[in-house]
Amino acid sequence: MDHENAGADRTPPSPPPELFSHEFATDPYPAYAWLREHAPVHRTALPSGVEAWLVTRYADARETLADPRLSKNPAHHSEAAHGKGKVGIPGERSANLMTHLLNIDPPDHTRLRRLVSKAFTPRRVAAFEPRVRELADRLVDGFAERGSADLIHEFAFPLPIYAICDMLGVPAEDQDDFRDWAGMMLRHGGGPRGGVGRAVKRMRAYLAELIHRKRGDLGDDLISGLIRASDHGEHLTEDEAAAMAFILLFAGFETTVNLIGNGTYALLRHSEQRRLLQDALAAGDTGALRTAVEELLRYDGPVELATWRFATEPLEIGGQRIGTGDPVLVVLAAADRDPARFADPDTLDLTRGDNPHLGYGHGIHYCLGAPLARLEGRIALTALFGRLPDLRLAAEPADLRWRGGLIMRGLRELPVEFEPVRG
Template identity: 80%
Template structure:
């Protein structure tokens, strides 16, 4: 045992005048983790904690340490190599992915395999493809708002933030329209059973079976969709295997839909809690000026982003991180939510400022594992905010609604529901 670092659950070094560390991972923490993260940044910036799953991991909370850790090649992303028992038990990584044969995706591998796969996938998931898809995102967004605009109230999570990225990524992947409700059901199982390994694992298994069948069909009759692009992608004669293509399609869906659900939901919640910033954005949109949308989305990603902690990393050798000795094999979790409110890097970090331009947040990561789907998520969020605030200009928190309840599965953090009301808007009809 090293200087008491492994003694007991969630140990914390003593600091003169530090006060008592706030509890981690309980209901109060889930509702507002930022005071606890502020304490850790100041008093224990690289802190060994016992997670709800029972796994002990190092939490990295300062911006400079977080940015360095995200790009450190000594921190492996491969749980099969460095944490096989915990991964098989679903205590690290995505529950069920190992048993479903979905391991070979970009969140689980290191160079040189990561370099090869990312290069291949990048040939299919291009900026041009995302840009060409934006009109479809707007069409989906308008149609979802049509579904509740005349009613004058809605749950923006269930009726808007959740279905939008599901239908968008299904369209992009090439999932036939008649199968998309199945995908919505499986995604709902993953979203609403966060932290319950069995429910997520069952959804992953069902999705894997469907993807195997779909990839086989696309090989026989390719189209202009992303799965067909993944199948066609090649580099020096090398192509994605069927397992690799299935794993990549799976992770684009799994990582892409929940982050966007939370980005939209957390973002609308933050705007409703900061009416002066909401008024600023509304005024620009009312004048036909969407330039503020770009900085607004970046600030919402920083202020209360969809991904609380970056996905698992494992030390491949003994190393020092933020002044703390980390042993080989130990798990490391970079706390993006804490780093993005570090006062050493961001001026007035607890203030929502949609005009903030000096904003190198870590919401989509950093280094070679920077989120491949970030351009699509940004496009979906910009469209979602623009359409909502244009169509429902007096959107507000529903009167009499209880305090929001938050859902967290360690990595992600988002609202369970977002009840809103507004003046009913007439729907003119849309094909």
């Protein structure tokens, strides 16, 4: 963090915090508080060597997420800002997987979003609820009698991966392969090298082959819906369908892994809030459960930074001049703890009513899969805290490891103990 911010409110009384360290990964919120106060729009070198602007205040973040002058297309990235060998810029690898909603602008984005939305409807998500409950209960059954578990690997990870595979229409006999490929990307942050690169290639090849097979035998699954999707005579191309299936699979499981993991961890560390949740579950208060999930998304959400944006012309954010081609990253985790928008933002309050958090973004790129993630989050918390009422952390918080990376925030493991449940 060696760049000064011309838009800072005052001369900082202390050196800026170190970003991207082990301490930062464990708890980034003190650093984000410093940035919000002293350098709300701050240019810094990322671990990849790429320099980008970090936007940390809620009002600035909300405006930035909806600003049409900021493109999602990496082609707008300035060559000067690429840093060390263009490392870390999305869209520079696996080009045939990159034609998806996160990397394109209108009018292509408008067309694809309209087409995909036809296959990803609230009705389809709601109809999926019994299957997600069945999966959650089966996973809890797998460790309930043991009295201990790693909730990331035994629950938070397999629940959404199997759920999204079912929703996409991946046959049951192939879903363990998807679990292995997704696990490789989750453990290593989706980088292009080694086993991760092989996992991406295998997943891409499998999706292409599955789409080809389904064209001759359409069902009621999401991939079949993507194939059927058309509007004014337009259809998804083969590459667009494969890319969309890939991003729905990857984004659809990793955000939910982190929602379940981060949310459960927060509840295990806030006993009074955990009691509120369990009281709501006992009373069948679905409204309170929905409100609780929204607060968990705000307090320590699964997505730390929104995906990349690139300035298509000079502009100003929070009083700071942004140059054409500069990368911009909106820090959702910082915006959602902004005291200018949220009362007592560092306090977990499951009854918080006024809670327009940015956990799943804002504007035209708002997460298409947010309703499914919320559904899975509600079901997961119900299964864990409803069936395992004495669930407790089985490690010191300082000993837990958080996955590195810029976009997602999540635990590598979450060891827990509880009274064994027989039968």
